[in-house]
Amino acid sequence: MEFEEARATVPQGTSAPGHDQPTRERVARSILVNGPSTAAALAERLDLTPAAVRRHLDQLLEEGAVEAREPRSTAVRGRGRPAKVFALTEAGRDLFDQQYDDLAVQALRFLRETGGDTAVREFATRRAAFISERFEGVRAEHPELGSAEVLAKVFTDEGYAAAVRDVPVGEQLCQQHCPVSHVAHEFPQLCEAETQAISLVLGRHVQRLATIAHGDGVCTTCIPDIPTTDTKERVS
Template sequence: MVEAPDRTRQRVARSILLDGPSTAAVLAERLDLTPAAVRRHLDQLLEEGLVEAREPRHQTHRGRGRPAKVFALTERGREGFDQHYDDLAVSALRFLRETAGDAGVREFAHRRAAFIKERFAVVAAADPSKSPAQVLAQVFTDEGYAASVRELPVVGEQLCQQHCPVSHVAHEFPQLCEAETEAIGAVLGTHVQRLATIAHGDGVCTTCIPSTKISTSSINENQKKEQVTS
């Protein structure tokens, strides 16, 4: 039975979502398709603005010619997958609220936001030249938030999240946003406040990050203290 083109195209996009930016050759091998077929679907996805072609990070390659481009999902492409799970996520959280109350929802939200604490020190140690806001932007981007940093006069920096994979769910369950904000404040060691959120209808999530330099050693020390007290 021949698979419908739309379904195959969806498989190509989903493979990029799950395994990250990939070349056409890698996608063909992973999905058991011909390279020509994969390129046809990639061309369609490019035309629809669902994927974008990027230069590979590592330029080392064998043979002549330029290295093969990698294809990554755009924000629009990610949103298509996010929305598929919105109804399920909302239903699950509604059930959790009914059975465990608001405390159960808050506990879930804090567990979900744990990636911020877990990844912050690792990213900071890997590149000490990054500011705390830049470290957070990398942490969030790795989780699919498409985050960046903007300089603010006097105050410091602003963490901007152009995409939020849980924005539709957070509209009904703001505990998700609140837990992320608390986790940001915890790793920075200071109170922070979100100025705008996609969940509330704004075009971007913004958080003001005070211009406080945080050394990797102090971050590690704080984590050690948390481990002792926990």
């Protein structure tokens, strides 16, 4: 299946054959950006009928682009089983922007063979430099945003579909998509360099809790409220 840009607006609840593909892309992209979602949430988000969303989900399931999961929430609901959530599979993520993963992996393997792990780490650090290079500029452009929200915008602009979630200990930076996840599966130095760069621009210790590269649905970084005393110096 290949996704293409929508060129026309389909009235709510309708879907002529020529419009199926763009609408299906909207469903998949909504899951990419917002994370695993129920059919009802997708219908509301995309202004479609639940029946239309389920039809597209059925097709995406058949193609292997999404998978149905049991919801994690244990909140008390009404009668009946909790609604399933739909998440992108590895194949579904491939449909967006990972065409060059094989080439990137081969290049990093060559770099490791010729320069060792040190060369790979240096490459990963250089790649993650976009975080420090763009952080102050984005913060100056958007003074209304908190530091974690600035980071989310920096990552989103780089294709990570990032957002911030409040948690009791502080905040979590959640990346619903990772454009280098397949490469990072073999070369975790990419994830480690990003985490270190986040820590340095925020001036505090952060902890990576989950990564798409290692099978989690979302890359999640915990940002505690209180800065530590040993990482207050920002990257220049």
